[in-house]
Amino acid sequence: MQKLELTWIGKGDEPVVEPRILLHDASKDYGDPAADNMLIHGDNLLALKALEQEFAGQVKCIYIDPPYNTGSAFEYYDDNLEHSLWLNLMRPRLIILRNLLSEDGCIWISIDDTEQAYLKVICDEIFGRNNFVQTISNQSTPNGRDYGSFAQTHDFIHIFSKNIRQLKMNKMANDDINKYNKEDEEGAYYLHPLFNSNSNFHKGNRPNLYYPFYVSKKQNNEGYYDLSLIPTEDCVELYPPLSQTDGTQFVWRWGKEKATQYLNKEIVGQLMRNGEFRIAQKMRVKDKIPRTIWVETEFSNRRGTEESQALFAKKKFPYPKPEPLIERILTLGSNPGDLVLDSFLGSGTTSAVAHKMGRRYIGIELGEHCYTHCLPRLKAVVDGEQGGISKTQNWQGGGGFKFYELAPTLIVKDAHGQPIINNKYNAQMLVAAIAKLNGYDYAPDADVFWKQGKSQAGSFIFVTTEYLTAAQLDNISRYLPEYERLLICTPAFDIGLGKRYENINIRKIPQSVLDKCAYGADNYNLNIVNPPELDEDEWEDGEDA
Template sequence: MTDSVKMDLRSQDLLGERIQQLKKLFPEVFAEGKIDFTRLKQALGENLDTERERYGLSWAGKSEAIKNIQTQSHGTLLPVPEESVNFDTTENLIIEGDNLEVLKLLQKSYHGKVKMIYIDPPYNTGNEFIYPDNFKEGLEDYLRYSGQVDGDGIKLSTNTETEGRFHSKWLNMMYPRLFLARNLLREDGVIFVSIDDNEVKNLRSIMDEIFGEENFVSQFIWNTEGHTDNQFQVKVNHEYIVLYAKNQLIVSLGYIIDPNTRGQSNLWKGYAENSITKNGEANPPSEVLLPSGFPCVAEKIDLDATDVSSEFYKEVSELGYISRQITQKYNISYPIRKKRMIVEEGKLVEDCLVFSGWANVNKLKEFIKNDFKPLDDEDGNLLEFYLSERGVIYYKKSREKARNILSVLRNMGTTEQMRSELERLGILFQYPKPKELLQYLIKIGSAEGEIVLDFFAGSGTTAHAVLDLNAQDNGNRKFILVQLPEPTNKPDYPTIADITKERVLRVISKLNEEDQNKLDFDGKKQDRGFRVFKLTSSNFKIWDGNEASIDPAQLEQQLNMFTDNLVSGRTQLDILYEILLKAGYPLTSKVNKVTAGAQEFYSVDEGLLLICLEKEIQKETLQAMMELEPVQVVCLDVAFQGNDQLKTNTVLEMKSHKIIFHTV
């Protein structure tokens, strides 16, 4: 009875969940709890690919990469308030640790909550960090690498030219991270990945496999506008940014206009308009009757019927459409007026028959049928038609927002400019992405109040872009950064993660200072802070059966060590956030302390979750928690001090109140 309430301290079991989904869909393929592949093949029928040779991407180590996804993490994220800014109120996160382990730990709390992901992973050029040698994508190796536990140092690997730039090594690093990242995206979410020519082909292949070819949106070409005074035969001054949607059918990109769009474009206005006359093979000509009352932009016009030879109509009829050659031959302007066109006070005085090839002709007829009242289109815009002063029919679509996203990205800052700006902030970093580029992508991929994730954070350009963009439009986008504590040669900032935190801190300080200097500053607070968390081992001792002694006396000694399963030196705050993470609550959840007699407990998310971390819990405290009618209650296992009767009674009483009860 009591064992059944223990909380699972591992990260989400992705493989187990998928097997359960398969069991719901195909219960008949399971025999004694295992998948019977013969039955599965029969269930799939014609959808089963039996060909030996098939299209796909395979590489050395792919099966191990998939196993890495399925391996659960026993780690946790320790809060570090002293390195944070506005820890108690901010909803921004900077997480220091290996991004694969961190992504596993975020699966419960942030599943389906992230609107946009941007990453700038290693390009595999042979001269930059890939991952530590012997790094088996596990927590223990990470802890040794980062100096959190004793062990041999782990050398950094650079995947050199002499290794043929092992594509397999790069794919093994990227595949599980992209797979886990997809789970965090909302259904309407998007992911942008920066890359260059070295791995763009392989990146597209694994993203097609993970996200589905049908969810590919675009492969942007970013004109880096960098120096081209090198000795290469072809001076490469571009990179790529690959964009995929979680679900192409429901994704909606931001209403944003490419900044290079000419100033005279209607895209900058609150409407779009154009002539609907359109001649060509796809637009067979027809007559349209414009009834009296049809609107015109001019108060008054009087245009004679168009003088057209009968040979014109004969040639058009034989061809089936109006060609450019026919138009030039007969010197025709469209539409052809078959009657005199007279407008008084901005309206047709009498019916007028016109002839042309058309675009939007059905909408025009609907507009006429609607007594010339504007039509609502599928995007919520208003559509109307009118005559110009020359008798040409125009459509006008009013809109609050316009979208003009181009596949070639130009004039969006350079690495050199960004590096210089960072130097003025006192931050030295060699190859930062320009924040202007990131701001543009964030406008495409996210909106007000949404979460932007970057799990190859580098110097923190994504956070810089989010904070600056929020300052520009008074928005409240939130960021989550994940960065490995990769060593540097800078004494002031021993790791890249230290540079990340310092940069974001200085950006916040600069923005706050600029606000104070504004004459119209109204004191309205934006979220200019971040909570720092660091990846480490669990706050709870994890029993490893492989380490159990076969000697009875030693085994008893080992078991006695687990009587109190808390790791020494950890604080209540450390334990609290591990429970939040493992219970599926965001790391930015609102937490309040509640006093019950002589003891305290934590109320999370307006009382939906109650957590008591007292080492010896009192019955009155348990009663006070039940009276608040939470959904879930969590206590320390050691808090019952071996009183199995109290624990059993608590389980039963919680169940009678329909409260989920766990111990850790």
């Protein structure tokens, strides 16, 4: 069946990525040892693949700020190949990111004009067009950059859901609180006329919304005038007014049933200065739906650069996103305790903001700045640094994180070009790696030595570097119930053992894992490790007036 899709050079030829194991480097952990936040140093495609089996369906909110493909990152390639390389960079990562999202999760992707249209199309393909949420225009450079045909002032944030039917996006706190100038036992409010001032709704097409209220002439204890839907003694009959513009007969916004329910509670009679009565609704404070154009100055690149300078002095990071921008995204897309992920962590902004907002997080960064920026920044957050959103979040410090490195590739070539197991792997690493390659979770049983991992289907795996004999297999079988299954991975075994027991499968290593993935690649970053340095002229162009 044919379908509409975007094609490019190399699409569909992506390598099968090796699912590496993660090596915990406890010497770089910081803060609360019970914290499960993760900072991972390594290629983000390899790291995402390492996370996929354990964290599939668990991440509530993903934010990424990938390379924008401005040309500087691909200076040695022609334009057509450049676009293909960028798309090949993004597609396999987006596929895994989608797998990591929870069913009610969402992903936010910052991008500029160069690739935003292509990105939208491949996200439509991977996430489904029906799962597109919105594209935000963020005013990242308020004054623009004075070159080219237009002074570019904004970039974009594409938002997609895993399942639009289950997505529940949060709303924003109401920042116009000053107009709620009255208060009762239910809280703050302001008064707003109950009639509908939209001329498209009138007595002719909404007759059920055209009826009278009866307003008492006596003021009540609240300072208003009691309402009734039936005539009472010494009252004033009041219908919706006529439009002063075109004479349209307005109607109420509420029908009689709702009006009866909230009579003299949420709708009241109000005496105006001109001596006339009106029906007014108490408009309560409520959160608002976010707009699609964000022009807040605290979301600008300059704000992010200022934060970076305060944190790192001369080691400032080029074009970092400001903490308030990530705060807005995590406010809308997640709740306290949810898991947040950023696989292009940069200087560590997303993890720092998630930490301050009480979210759990996983941050992945390949470059040296994982050590020079991300690690010291998150340590400072744990210690209670007061930059960025610390004051608005009342951040005082606390929590912690664990640090991980990617394990080296499992399979290497010997002097004769033959595949062998990497000698950098100890026994524990080997078991964990072979288990992961076969779809098992590494979970050694404390009592049964040959139960080293377990699959979701309930079967077990045993990995050994020793020769497996018939006697050893028979001994294992005595303690394996018929309803359980066991996979044994070994370099060699007695002839005929492969069919000795129906519920035990035996495979040779490394032969049995050679075709599972591509080994030997330490990164898939297309040489985009170090982002372009911040140009002083561009800094001046981006300054606020």
